[in-house]
Amino acid sequence: MKTLINIGIAIIVSASMVSCFNDKKPNYQYFPNMYEPVGYETYGEYDIFPGQQEAMMPVENTVPRGFVPYEYDDSTEGLELAKAELQSPYEVTEENLATGAHLYTIYCAVCHGDKGDGKGILVTREKFLGIPSYADAGRNIVLGGIYHVETYGLNAMGSYASQTNEKERWQIAMHVMDLKASLKGEPGILETTKAEANTASETEPK
């Protein structure tokens, strides 16, 4: 009988202690000495900042170290210019292509499809339509053009400059070129660049 009473008391005590914890708000803390930050947290909300946002915009026309501004306009002329003259500053390598493929599945495949045929998950589920295939005969898809579109967006597509950095966009562009080639049944970008390099070295006078 006595042990029963003791067990009963233990249950009541533990139940009442657990009942204080509410799932819908953060739990109680015991002396939260260094729990709240003294410094400003990156996305914190503080009265001192405009709009209470710690994440403020940098001053325009400033260039941080290790960053090169993109100099083509966000316009049809800019796109055409990029298509015509913009070249990748990175070499086409297997490593870059692999990273590009990886990034492509994260950022692009949801609309453009894993194969680049315009049949991503959102299209097959008919959330929206009108995604063209890379192999579309009417489209002139080149490396510089892909990079330009990734940076600024085009028509329904938005800019991916905030998700990816410059190098990542070039890597994705390389992968897109690969996808286009495989849709058309042509050799991949790695082989073509190698072949170009070979012919260039052969024709070069010794």
Added chain:
Amino acid sequence: MSSHYEAPIREPLVLGEKSYADISADVAAPVLGKANKSWWIVFTIALIAFLWGLGCIIYTVSTGIGVWGLNKTIGWAWDITNFVWWVGIGHAGTLISAVLLLFRQKWRMAVNRSAEAMTIFAVVQAGLFPIIHMGRPWLAYWVLPIPNQFGSLWVNFNSPLLWDVFAISTYLSISLVFWWTGLLPDFAMIRDKTESPFQKKIYGILSFGWSGRAKDWQRFEEVSLVLAGLATPLVLSVHTIVSFDFATSVVPGWHSTIYPPYFVAGAIFSGFAMVQTLLIIMRKVSHLESYITVLHIEYMNKVILLTGGIVTVAYGIEYFIGWYSGVPYENYTYLSFGAATGPYWWAFWALITCNFIVPLTLWVKKLRRNIMWTFLVALIINIGMWFERFDIIVVNMSKDRLTSSWTLFQPTFVDIGTFMGTIGFFFVLFLLYARTFPVIAQAEVKTILKTSGAGFKKLRADHGDNVSHVQHVEEYPAEAGPAANVEGKHFDSPFVNPTDEDLENSNVDFGQHQQKIDTLIATVGTFDPALQKQDNLKKINGVGPLMEQKLHQLGIFTFEQVSRMTDREYDLLDDIISEFPGRAKRDDWAGQALLLKNKK
């Protein structure tokens, strides 16, 4: 007790011709009686000091350790000084009750109870400092190796500060158990003696139903011995561990292998000094002069002399090694601009004076047996031992290896207030103890009464060791049985009924003794029937109806008056009433009356 050899050279440990009942009455008197005015005054002072200290502690904990005078170089000062001081004081109690028990020292019996109480109260004070000197005392439970949610993050068992946790907590719990076990028969005595139902209930609970059967006593003795055997290494190890706080460090002046025994000796030294301080007051206030005699004080002084000598030798060794080691840093600490000649020269010389020079006077027997002088020396030793810890901690840290970090320590009022608070708290506890606990282990004192009591010693001196003091009664002739006594053979003196005394004709001869009566009344005070009530003087052991009548004739009606009697008044009384010469003195009427008065 037909034959007992006790060396006649030993002085009695219980003075006055005490009986077992007297011991119980004397020990129970403060518990059963009411507190007097001086107790309340002292208690109030102690309580105020305690509350002030409590305020300081709350201020420290809520504001931060920065309110103390500590700095970056000297991170330990008054806090750990006081901690070590209090722990040291606590050591005498266990030493008296455990080590002296192992050595079969009978004189411990009158002092062990209070010394143990002192231990417990001192360790409580000491235990405060490790908590309050923490920067985040609310996380103090992290020092315990408890399984937890931080991937079961545990403590590091390499730190002497952690060993302190185990040492102090074990020490406190063992001391408490040892003390309480010894208290059981005495609580039972109070339980059986008190007339207040509330006290009966309380002491009934406290005494755990002690009934004093032979089996209980046998086990009681065994437990005491086992606990004494356990407590002795504990005493040595606890202060050793405390000394490791310093000895295991790399600080010059701390890093020393002599610390463990030297700290223990210092602890016993300071602890006995504190016992002296307390007991000298207590024997007076609680009328325990018959039990805590000059002999006890002398014995404790001898222990103080011994341990003080050990401590002095340790000082010498520290200095010798400081020079002999050839380590320049040790030299800084001890010789060049260290303790003796540095900015803390006054603390150093206070230590040498209080711990070395003043206790040397105890080699003189006259001073060793002088209660006032002992009290003074004990106080000085307490101060000196505080300085010893202060010197060890602060002086050695103030001048460490890098001259760029040399600095001095200045205490703030919070440092001082906290220390005062612990002293107040200590006395609050001790004063409450003195009024609610049997302060002398009466059960133990009763075991030495017949060997070491003054009355019994005198009997042995007068009649020899082998004389039985029990009256021999002639055996009944076995074959005849008790009926053989019909002719009054075994009771040849006529049986006197004390109530048959002729009350009518026992008047005091006023004419002859008028002057003596006047002197007597002048001392004990007059009785005013309009304002006072007369007491039943027959309650005094030795006062019968006849004696009461005579006292009334003299004008003595109250316990108050009787309690003022001294030897001179007893003699006057004997002259006036010549029937029972020396009776009043033998029975200690004044002492009895004082108890009865307090009990009213």
